[in-house]
Amino acid sequence: MEEKTVCPYCGVGCNVIVISDRKRILNIVPSKREDINYGTLCIKGWKGFYYVQNDKRLKKPLKKVNDNFVEISWEEAIDLVVKNLKNIMDKYGPGALAFQASAKCTNEDNYLMQKLARQVFHTNNVDHCARSCHASTIEGLISTFGSGAMTTSIRDINNADLYFVIGSNTTEQHPIIGSRIINNVRNGKKLIVADPRKIQLTNFANIHLRHIPGTDLALLNSIAYVIIDKGLYDKKFIEERTDGFEEFKQIVEFYDPDRASRITGVEPELIEKAAVMYASSKSIIFYAMGITQHTQGTENVQAIANLAMLTGNVGKSGTGVAPLRGHNNVQGSSDMGALCDFLPGYRRVYDDQGRAIFENAWNCKISSKPGVSLTEMFEYALDGKIKGMYIMGENPVLSEPENDKIKMALSKLDFLVVQDIFMTETAEYADVILPAYSFAEKLGTFTNTERRIQLIRPFMDPPGNARNDWEIFQLIAGKMGYTWEYKNSEDIMNEISSLVPQYKGVNYKCLENGGVQWPVINCQSTEIMHKEKFTIGKGKFKPAYWEKPLEFYDEEYPFILTTGRIYYQFHTGTMTRKINILEREAPEAFVEINTDDAKSLGIRNNEVIKLISRHGSLDVKARVTDIVPRGIVFMPFHYYEASVNKITNSNLDPTAKIPELKVTAVRIERCSA
Amino acid sequence: MNPMLPLKSKILDLWDETDDIKSFLIEDVINKKPLPGQFYELSLSGLGEVPISFASWEDGLLFSIKRAGKITEYLHRMKKNDEIGIRGPYGKGFPITDKFKVLIAGGIGLPPARSVIEHSLSNSDNKIQLLYGARSPRDLVYKELLNEWKKKFDVKITVDVADDNWSGHVGVVTKIFNYIKNTDSFFYIIGPTIMMKFAVMELKKMNVPDENIFLSMERRMKCGIGICGHCNIGKYYVCKDGPVFNYSLIKDIPELFF
Amino acid sequence: MMFKISKKNFQNYVDFLIGKYEVWGPKKIGSDYVFSKLNNGQEFEDVRTVLSPKDLIYPPNEKLFEDNFKEIIVLGVKSCDYRAFKMLDDVLGIDSNYSMRRRVVHMFNFVCTEPCKFGFCTTFYGPRLEEYEMQFTDIGDYYLIETNDLRFVNDLFEKASDDDLKIALEKSKNVYKKMQKLNMDKLSEKIGWENPLWKEFSQRCISCGACNFACPTCFCFDVYDENDRYREWDSCILAGFSKLAGNANPRPTLDLRLRQRFLHKLKFHYENFNYYLCTGCGRCIEICPVNIDIRDVIRSVNP
Ligand SMILES: Cc1cc2nc3c(=O)[nH]c(=O)nc-3n(C[C@H](O)[C@H](O)[C@H](O)COP(=O)(O)OP(=O)(O)OC[C@H]3O[C@@H](n4cnc5c(N)ncnc54)[C@H](O)[C@@H]3O)c2cc1C
Ligand code: SF4
Ligand code: SF4
């Protein structure tokens, strides 16, 4: 048999047809639809699906007995979960519970998990990994445009004349968008890349700006400076469509290219050239974690929005701001309000009107106080303020900064439930483990980086007694005395579409032919947002001064460590590391260090070296290369054997609470061999 | 029968040769006399397979294996009487000739050289010379055997790094090429790619014709029977057309040494 | 032997086959066409798919020691794909799973009468087969059927005339007329190890492996153990393909790996077997996300 579904890896959301006999995958075929993956896939799409048939899939609920896990029945598992969570709630109050949703799970799963937290357990302490990747996008774009999402669509990339890519290694992280950019540039379009590393896109870049990590805001402000200085801004657009230009102008005035050059390390002429090129073309700005994972992540995103408004490069075909979402469904799980400060549809928890809608619909009281964010949950657990935690499909032990602290926090909990498809590093700490369906067994929806709500369809039989995530929540709610009556995931979508304005009227029928992009109007896509007016009415310039990252290079820690993903692995590798070819290609952690730096430290390629930060140290193989510039080292975070998040800093963006994973000051030592 | 299905065999005995090389005597359930230079696929069920040259064939198949990665690491943790899968012998070995043979072996290249030596000696042919290079005296394999061989034919040994007890040659194997007795010999070279590259360069300086040089090549292998495509050097498959190649056939291939 | 069958009856014929065998063929899924199991004659579409039916004889991922092989019929096979199996036979013929499936999977050729967008099969052998189990050509209201295998003949078949064959030949010639034929003159000798295209391609190749996975003639596989031993399609574009223990690699950079792919097809395999390991199906061109094109390699040698 064959089933149309969506790749479970990155936010591009490539469409595939899977041929299977429901026990094993027989073949994977890319869909030819021109608006997404035009008949292509990256290596993760081709090879990465096979984890679903891995023998190590969790098949039975487990409970921990004397440090060992034993199989139990679903009845016992649900009883245990309900009894313990309820005890904690009764004894310490709802604030002692915390829920982690997952960008790997469907909209329906995420919606129900946050509903479980808010309606059944009366807490806003529900959050997910968007916190550590794109929380600053949500804040940054909502405050400027009114919607925290890509303003344009993948298909519309072909209509732009210039691409400005900053803080995104697009060909590795969003390969099928990266290749679309390459094809367009080879057809004569222009490309500006701002990235400290010589990423593959720089092969095609007209301008490569190699700024120091953590200086993005100064760079972006300086580009704005040049555009204003040379009178290249779109006066009409600014007048008619925006507010706050004067204040913006005053602040960026500070960033003439010479000054910016001293901060960013980029020659002033290059900044000028880039500014002129950007302002004089129909341009889309792409960005990812290189922009968001900073203490000034929100300001960085706002600076990008500012640039787009300054030049009228938003709300029209071939223009826009494109945050590239890492996970397949990080857009959707945010839309679903799996966030401690937002209800579904981005209604802030302190917005009385917004809250009232859900209080009525769910017949409950919702606290007007934002809950504890993902990054803070573990601090709270350490302090004993959070006692019980429920984690669905996430592996914070590897993905969150300073992971020794996370482990300590998890062991301190009175009760931990982990709902997952594999035994993860995090699940080791659980009291109860609930085996869930993978995307291969589910009917549901994912929302990709261009806001497209897409159907995924089951092509495999579930392993053992695993259950659908949403069904598990319904069982728990039921035991708690809340009768939810969802017969299937479509029932959940029907509730979502009645409560979430962006998803208004969405049902599975209207998703059948390729999905729709929100805001959905009569089952039709909005390809380009903010066309006549911004979601918030007039666009708001939100300028800010650059501040030195809380950690920067100094004498004691002379290198900046920046982290990221590599092409063959995904996130903490729970899936990709079980795939033969993906693991073969990238079996071990490494740290990239510049050839000259290596020479002066006497480090040879493949030698194991020590990285020391203020937060810890680790041993890792050096990869001597010119991809990174002097003074900067880069390390992927996928590996439990050398987990870089042991030593990254956990300074937070005060608004979005996103950790500054992109800048940690480190020192390098040779391990005396 | 499926040519990739290993036969069940067992480890009759095993012992350490050096810190990272172990020898394994394995029951020859295939019972086919291998030719010097041929190799087998050794298989650990549920873990994987590795191609290994046989070193000796008498009371069983003898392999000497260096810990290099995942499977070899598992092999080093095996015990006597443990089950192991084997298939082979595969590939084309060294030419059987009554010409004089100079064996140039580096590191873990000695085991296959041993198969040539034992083949010759058993045919009471001692027109052989062995030039053997290792990292350090600790890394020399078959130490006792080397002494016995020295009684029968010329054996020269060199190490990259000496220790206090070492009184022999120091330096890479090409440093002892001046001992080569007869340049009108067949030269059999087995070792790391760098070593092979320099050995060939030296031999060319000594005007040894290409046709007299034989190299045992190493490439990533999976099937061992010429179908998985991993081990190619140009049009040749190392598992099927090699591992031993006459230098004249492959010398113009740019990927030969790396 | 020659027959013909009306288009109307053809669906019934497919239904007849489905009654006796498991039948696969191209079918429409949303806006895409894929080879899948047919439930009824209506589902069959005579179109060229993105992937060839290579997977039905040589699956992308399979247990190595399998012993369960089903007899199936595959409709809608194109000559480029069929010829590829003849080539694979020369390499994988000694492989158990492959040769077992080769025996029980029947491939029915459907002659192309229009060129496909990226194909260049006329450079090699063109859309008609000389050897086949069943060969179907669309001749208007009928399919002409050529076969020597009486097993699949059916009452619905009518007698075909030489005129029908003439139309069929004419139709397939249409492909020759419209398709550009590349100059393969002594290509395997002339193509060198060095070519500026390798570097140029490596600038944009995203190492997706699709050119290998989509190619009906690519045969390389990797073997790995989970609980059982498995094999899966491999790609010589990936660094791990040739990596040795300790990270040494004879092809450390992408340009060298791209060279391996093209030289294997256009030089090495020719030197071993006297034919190019390419049927001109154009699939690697269509599926490459960044438009890397084997025809450019051929043209760079023989303009
Ligand atoms: C013809 C031939 C004869 C050999 N003889 C010996 C010998 O006598 N003694 C000895 O110690 N070593 C020998 N080797 C090298 C040995 O095969 C590798 O060290 C071994 O495969 C490494 O496997 P691994 O799983 O430990 O390493 P990993 O790096 O984990 O390798 C994974 C897989 O890649 C393949 N592979 C990796 N490196 C090599 C390699 N160098 N050669 C072939 N395949 C490789 C294997 O399939 C292996 O299972 C020989 C290699 C060849 C080609
Ligand atoms: S680009 Fe993203 S969505 Fe597409 S196949 Fe690769 S990982 Fe999957
Ligand atoms: S190399 Fe390309 S054109 Fe040739 S057979 Fe393979 S996929 Fe088809």
Ligand code: SF4
């Ligand atoms: S299909 Fe294109 S991008 Fe993918 S590996 Fe092949 S050449 Fe590279």
Ligand code: FES
């Ligand atoms: S090892 Fe498979 S072809 Fe040589």
